[in-house]
Amino acid sequence: MKRLSTIFRGITVLILTIGLMGSAGVLVNAQADEIRIADSKGDWGYPNPYRHYPRGPGYVRMSWVFDTLIWKDENGYIPALARSWTYNPDTLSFTFELQEGVKWHDGKPFSAADVVFTIEYFKKHPYRWVPIGDVSGAEAFGPKKVVIRLKKPYAPFLAYVGGVMPILPKHIWQNVTDPKKFNDPGSFIGCGPYKFIDFNKAKGTYLYEAFKDYYQGRPKADRLIYIKAGKPLMTLSTGKADMANIKPDMADALKKNGMVILINARGWNKKLMINHTKAPFNDKRFRQALAHAINQQEIIDKAHRGFGCPASFGLLSPDHEFYNPDTPTYAPDQAKARRILESLGYKKDGRGYYSKDGRPLKIRLLSSNITVAGESMADRDGEVIKHQLEAAGIHIDLVNMEQATTDAKVKKWDFDLAISGHGGLLGDARILNRMINPKATGSVNSARFGANKKLLKLLKDQVAEMDVVRRKALVYKIQEIYADEVPAISLYYPASMAAYSPKKGIKWYYTKGGIGLGIPIAQNKMSLIK
Amino acid sequence: MTNNSTHFSSRRLGLVITFGLTALAMLYLSYSLPRLLPGDFVTAMYASSQVTLTAEQEAELRAYYTEEPGFCSYLLRLFTLDWGYSYAFLTPVSVLFLEALPWTMLLLGAAHIISMSLGFITGVEASWRHGSRIEKGMVGGMTFLEGIPEISTGIILLLLFALNLQWFPAVGAETAYAEVSLLTRLADIGLHLTLPLATLVLAYLPGNFLLTRNSMIMVIREPFVTTARAKGLPALRIRYSHAARNALLPLVTRFGLRLAFMITGVLVVERIHSYPGLGTLLFNAIQARDLPVIQAVVLISSLMVLTIILILEMLYRIIDPRIDYVR
Numbered sequence: 001m002k003r004l005s006t007i008f009r010g011i012t013v014l015i016l017t018i019g020l021m022g023s024a025g026v027l028v029n030a031q032a033d034e035i036r037i038a039d040s041k042g043d044w045g046y047p048n049p050y051r052h053y054p055r056g057p058g059y060v061r062m063s064w065v066f067d068t069l070i071w072k073d074e075n076g077y078i079p080a081l082a083r084s085w086t087y088n089p090d091t092l093s094f095t096f097e098l099q100e101g102v103k104w105h106d107g108k109p110f111s112a113a114d115v116v117f118t119i120e121y122f123k124k125h126p127y128r129w130v131p132i133g134d135v136s137g138a139e140a141f142g143p144k145k146v147v148i149r150l151k152k153p154y155a156p157f158l159a160y161v162g163g164v165m166p167i168l169p170k171h172i173w174q175n176v177t178d179p180k181k182f183n184d185p186g187s188f189i190g191c192g193p194y195k196f197i198d199f200n201k202a203k204g205t206y207l208y209e210a211f212k213d214y215y216q217g218r219p220k221a222d223r224l225i226y227i228k229a230g231k232p233l234m235t236l237s238t239g240k241a242d243m244a245n246i247k248p249d250m251a252d253a254l255k256k257n258g259m260v261i262l263i264n265a266r267g268w269n270k271k272l273m274i275n276h277t278k279a280p281f282n283d284k285r286f287r288q289a290l291a292h293a294i295n296q297q298e299i300i301d302k303a304h305r306g307f308g309c310p311a312s313f314g315l316l317s318p319d320h321e322f323y324n325p326d327t328p329t330y331a332p333d334q335a336k337a338r339r340i341l342e343s344l345g346y347k348k349d350g351r352g353y354y355s356k357d358g359r360p361l362k363i364r365l366l367s368s369n370i371t372v373a374g375e376s377m378a379d380r381d382g383e384v385i386k387h388q389l390e391a392a393g394i395h396i397d398l399v400n401m402e403q404a405t406t407d408a409k410v411k412k413w414d415f416d417l418a419i420s421g422h423g424g425l426l427g428d429a430r431i432l433n434r435m436i437n438p439k440a441t442g443s444v445n446s447a448r449f450g451a452n453k454k455l456l457k458l459l460k461d462q463v464a465e466m467d468v469v470r471r472k473a474l475v476y477k478i479q480e481i482y483a484d485e486v487p488a489i490s491l492y493y494p495a496s497m498a499a500y501s502p503k504k505g506i507k508w509y510y511t512k513g514g515i516g517l518g519i520p521i522a523q524n525k526m527s528l529i530k
Numbered sequence: 531m532t533n534n535s536t537h538f539s540s541r542r543l544g545l546v547i548t549f550g551l552t553a554l555a556m557l558y559l560s561y562s563l564p565r566l567l568p569g570d571f572v573t574a575m576y577a578s579s580q581v582t583l584t585a586e587q588e589a590e591l592r593a594y595y596t597e598e599p600g601f602c603s604y605l606l607r608l609f610t611l612d613w614g615y616s617y618a619f620l621t622p623v624s625v626l627f628l629e630a631l632p633w634t635m636l637l638l639g640a641a642h643i644i645s646m647s648l649g650f651i652t653g654v655e656a657s658w659r660h661g662s663r664i665e666k667g668m669v670g671g672m673t674f675l676e677g678i679p680e681i682s683t684g685i686i687l688l689l690l691f692a693l694n695l696q697w698f699p700a701v702g703a704e705t706a707y708a709e710v711s712l713l714t715r716l717a718d719i720g721l722h723l724t725l726p727l728a729t730l731v732l733a734y735l736p737g738n739f740l741l742t743r744n745s746m747i748m749v750i751r752e753p754f755v756t757t758a759r760a761k762g763l764p765a766l767r768i769r770y771s772h773a774a775r776n777a778l779l780p781l782v783t784r785f786g787l788r789l790a791f792m793i794t795g796v797l798v799v800e801r802i803h804s805y806p807g808l809g810t811l812l813f814n815a816i817q818a819r820d821l822p823v824i825q826a827v828v829l830i831s832s833l834m835v836l837t838i839i840l841i842l843e844m845l846y847r848i849i850d851p852r853i854d855y856v857r
Contacts, residue, residue, distance in 0.1 A: 040804070041814075043618075045618065045619070046619070051620065053579075053618070054575055054579035054581045055578075126587070128576070128583065129581055180594070180620055181620055183620065198707070200629075200706075201621075201626060201629055202626070202629040202630045202806040202807075202811070203702065203806045204804070204806070205702075207706070207707045225706055225707050227706045228701070228804045229700070229702065229804050230701065231688065231804075234688065234700040234701070235700060235701060237693060238692065238693070238696050238699070240700070240701070402816075402817070403578075403817070404567075404568075404569040404573065404574040404817060404818075405568045405569055407569060407574065407578060408569030408570070408573050408577075409568065410577075411573055411577055421578075423580070424580060434582040440582045440583070440584070441585045441588060442572075442576055442577065442583025442584065442585070442587065443576075443577060443578070443582045443583065444573075444577040444578050445577075445578055516580070517580045519580065
């Protein structure tokens with residue numbers, strides 16, 4: 001009996017030991033083998049500053065490999081290569097104290113000289129994501145301190161330089177004269193959490209491997225893989241991907257399958273571009289009539305099954321800290337739109353459409369599938385807007401085109417109205433300059449509106465105002481004038497969502513203000529760190 | 531005899547000249563047509579990106595990416611097998627093309643072989659049982675299938691076999707970067723191939739079946755088939771060696787022409803299943819206005835049409851020697 005009891009106790013101890021070892025094993029194995037992220041387009045270029053595509057997903061793919069001085073998480077700025085930073089208004093300079101023990105992927109040590117080199121290199125070979133025209137230069141003070149000097153006060157410095165500029169290894173890039181054609185394996189040496197291993201152009205797949213010597217700790221997944229998959233519902237439900245952007249109507253089904261659904265703040269707007277360089281659109285009252293004729297909520301309800309939110313006419317998102325709640329608005333009011341048109345001399349013809357001096361008011365509206373966060377979105381916005389404007393007596397000729405063709409026409413001002421869209425509405429208020437200033441000739445989303453000189457001066461002043469309170473007051477005023485002028489009409493913020501499987505122990509999130517310049521994608525590299 | 535052979539050589543010379551001129555016209559079209567597309571690479575890439583360009587920056591980028599070689603130097607470069615560099619990847623176009631080609635060949639080749647063999651056999655068998663319930667049922671079923679577009683079949687198969695039953699993967703050509711043995715990898719490629727392949731087979735099969743069946747019905751009424759039957763030859767031999775061989779010609783033509791559309795023909799299926807291939811390569815290149823890639827794909831696909839027509843010309847004579855006698 002005693003012997004039996006001893007055997008029983010022995011077995012119990014053995015089971016407990018195995019159990020403990022097992023649980024310890026689970027703790028140790030909190031490290032995930034791999035994370036798979038699905039994306040419908042797949043191909044976003046090679047992940048280095050000069051070879052990634054200039055849209056958000058291209059930058060995100062690069063951000064795994066290259067680190068910046070500072071970064072953002074769901075709450076705002078956090079240290080990255082710089083552990084602290086200060087601004088000195090007297091010398092117009094930012095001082096960054098750098099982290100200890102940072103290594104490049106090839107094992108060489110990172111130092112302040114690399115930061116100085118990067119700024120000099122980007123001045124010589126511009127990296128379009130980082131406008132450094134207002135930076136006069138950089139100086140290293142020992143290996144762990146760098147001072148970056150500005151030519152003039154530049155409020156968006158952290159948002160547009162410090163938090164976006166990938167730091168290049170001097171020992172690799174110093175002899176590279178044509179960075180766009182530099183495709184040596186060394187061109188992918190960064191000091192980010194993941195090493196770039198492969199990009200298959202035909203399949204649209206990317207492979208990254210965890211950089212075990214990463215200065216913020218070993219990344220949580222050994223391998224990071226991007227796959228091309230246009231059906232996020234299927235790839236997530238069948239476990240082929242751990243994370244993907246989703247359409248709002250998929251959320252319930254995926255939640256039932258145990259997925260976590262992320263909802264982004266309102267940072268991306270669908271926009272109606274107006275050719276204000278020609279009549280009748282060069283008359284502010286006519287543009288205001290258009291704004292009254294459009295019913296934002298109806299577009300959301302009819303073309304997006306209610307998933308979305310009407311946009312502010314002042315461009316900045318209501319979720320932005322500089323949003324002006326008193327921004328003028330245009331309630332949907334067909335009668336008011338008609339009254340304005342009639343005050344401008346338009347009269348209705350027999351068919352119910354307006355005409356003036358015997359010439360019918362016929363407007364061409366260009367529509368195309370717009371890419372939102374890297375996913376091409378088909379919708380019926382054009383049809384709904386046509387219906388609304390026609391109800392107000394404006395004859396609309398709706399033309400559906402492929403996006404690049406529409407873009408080419410908008411850029412050349414060869415259009416009347418065009419449906420477009422862009423993000424960045426939660427990032428730094430410099431977005432207002434990019435989306436209004438007539439100098440932004442290369443953008444098809446920018447209103448390029450120079451008719452209001454006061455507005456242009458305010459735009460110039462706000463980026464030079466380093467005091468947050470005073471800058472906020474200027475941005476408030478910009479929104480008021482912009483909404484009054486309506487050089488373009490922000491229509492709505494589509495519901496932007498992502499879904500992920502919690503099984504791998506990773507918590508994904510949307511970054512405050514978006515990744516980098518405001519990318520509305522929930523793939524922040526810090527999700528895989530710490 | 532001498533007259534005849536001179537006649538043949540001049541006919542062949544005429545054929546070669548015709549094909550040569552057509553090839554030259556295609557070369558010119560592949561050069562000029564993509565240039566007529568509205569927009570350019572810099573607009574397509576940067577215009578609605580997070581980057582805002584000033585006029586100078588835009589002009590600088592355009593100067594970097596735009597190359598206008600002129601038609602003559604374009605021709606010269608082609609003859610030295612230099613297809614240029616893709617603007618988007620800054621890698622040789624030939625590399626991109628050769629990366630995509632095997633997947634298109636695998637998908638399209640398998641789809642054609644399966645749909646042609648199945649269509650041929652079922653067509654022959656159905657025509658042999660002309661007027662029977664089986665034949666009527668098959669014709670009805672195939673006509674119904676013929677009316678369903680690939681996009682519908684593809685999505686139905688995806689919903690059923692990928693989402694609900696989860697028997698086959700929904701997207702891709704293989705599990706990306708899976709660390710497995712060669713055999714497991716091949717099995718994985720096979721699994722991924724199943725749904726896109728089934729979609730294409732279901733799209734091509736009805737046409738092949740109906741074409742074979744119709745041709746066979748005409749042939750089995752011919753006196754030589756009656757003679758073969760009267761001689762007491764086995765039914766299988768009469769069907770395949772005597773009758774079907776004569777009904778094969780339209781099917782071979784269809785096969786060739788379908789193969790010629792290998793780029794555009796599979797685009798829908800490639801898009802539904804996120805399957806790599808030439809269709810996707812061309813689609814992305816057009817979206818990005820990547821001129822060198824568009825040129826190369828358009829040129830190669832058009833030359834392929836030409837080559838296939840030439841091969842068909844030769845094949846006809848082998849399959850049906852009467853074509854040569856007529857001449």
